[in-house]
Amino acid sequence: MSKLSYARYGKDNIRLYKVDKDEKTGVQTVVEQTVRILLEGDIETSYTRADNSVVVATDTQKQTCYILAKQNPISPPESFAAVLGTHFVEKYPHIHAAHVKIIQHRWTRMTIDGKPHPHSFLRDGEEIRVVESLTTEGKGISLRSKIEKLLVLKSTGSAFHGFHRDEYTQLGETWDRILSTEVEAGWQWKTFETLAEAQAVDFDAAWQAARDITLKTFATDVSASVQATMYKMCDQILAALPLVEAVDYSLPNKHYFEIDLSWHKGIKNTGKDATVFAPQSDPNGLIQCTVTREGPSAKL
Numbered sequence: 001m002s003k004l005s006y007a008r009y010g011k012d013n014i015r016l017y018k019v020d021k022d023e024k025t026g027v028q029t030v031v032e033q034t035v036r037i038l039l040e041g042d043i044e045t046s047y048t049r050a051d052n053s054v055v056v057a058t059d060t061q062k063q064t065c066y067i068l069a070k071q072n073p074i075s076p077p078e079s080f081a082a083v084l085g086t087h088f089v090e091k092y093p094h095i096h097a098a099h100v101k102i103i104q105h106r107w108t109r110m111t112i113d114g115k116p117h118p119h120s121f122l123r124d125g126e127e128i129r130v131v132e133s134l135t136t137e138g139k140g141i142s143l144r145s146k147i148e149k150l151l152v153l154k155s156t157g158s159a160f161h162g163f164h165r166d167e168y169t170q171l172g173e174t175w176d177r178i179l180s181t182e183v184e185a186g187w188q189w190k191t192f193e194t195l196a197e198a199q200a201v202d203f204d205a206a207w208q209a210a211r212d213i214t215l216k217t218f219a220t221d222v223s224a225s226v227q228a229t230m231y232k233m234c235d236q237i238l239a240a241l242p243l244v245e246a247v248d249y250s251l252p253n254k255h256y257f258e259i260d261l262s263w264h265k266g267i268k269n270t271g272k273d274a275t276v277f278a279p280q281s282d283p284n285g286l287i288q289c290t291v292t293r294e295g296p297s298a299k300l
């Protein structure tokens with residue numbers, strides 16, 4: 001005897017582009033996303049008995065995504081994820097939960113001759129804005145917003161000393177090092193009971209605040225370690241966003257090694273004389289944390 005213990009299905013990699021045209025000013029605004037929809041519910045028989053009557057085809061899910069994108073704003077992505085999830089759970093009585101993931105790609109307006117261009121954009125980096133949502137029948141909407149692939153580096157203002165030492169330790173202490181990471185930061189919102197409640201939130205302002213705090217703290221903190229700097233980021237984001245219950249970071253420590261060049265005519269390239277470094281692709285440190293609030297969680 002066997003038992004189906006996990007079943008979700010849906011459409012992944014739905015690529016979506018929407019343009020908003022302001023007829024008065026001629027200014028156009030574009031959004032590009034990659035959407036994943038996964039549904040859960042009374043769908044076991046489609047696996048165990050080839051019963052397709054319970055299957056909302058993944059093609060239907062894709063078509064729905066396009067239609068809802070036409071009928072609703074798709075930005076902020078948190079709001080569109082909530083629209084999509086709510087649709088599937090409300091439309092189909094046997095679908096009880098919808099997982100929606102949206103990746104929003106960067107299209108940043110070009111500045112031409114010092115002025116924002118009305119309809120031209122550039123991909124200024126691989127950074128993405130991500131939303132992971134779960135809409136559950138009778139249990140509301142869970143949203144997690146993320147920044148991913150935001151590559152940063154500071155050439156000084158970072159130290160690492162005082163760490164545990166034993167017979168396995170080779171690393172020297174440093175009071176001045178290069179610090180570089182690819183930021184993956186997430187913030188979990190309180191559960192929204194209704195779509196309207198979720199849509200009342202200014203998710204764009206929250207994303208901007210989280211990003212600004214990340215960059216400002218990275219740049220200005222005299223870093224004792226990745227751990228200490230990321231905790232400061234989490235703490236400030238929780239303070240800035242009252243509806244957020246938890247903030248998490250996952251930061252690779254992308255190492256830059258000093259190169260000893262003394263073998264060549266005694267060139268000084270270590271310690272305070274180090275200017276040429278060898279960037280390392282692997283292995284890398286990986287430092288993670290989640291920070292939550294003490295006391296009761298935020299209420300709308």
Ligand SMILES: O=c1[nH]c(=O)c2[nH]c(=O)[nH]c2[nH]1
Pocket residue numbers: 160171224225226227253285287
């Ligand atoms: O900020 C750091 N945290 C660590 O835990 C660590 N470990 C290491 O080798 N270098 C660093 N740097």
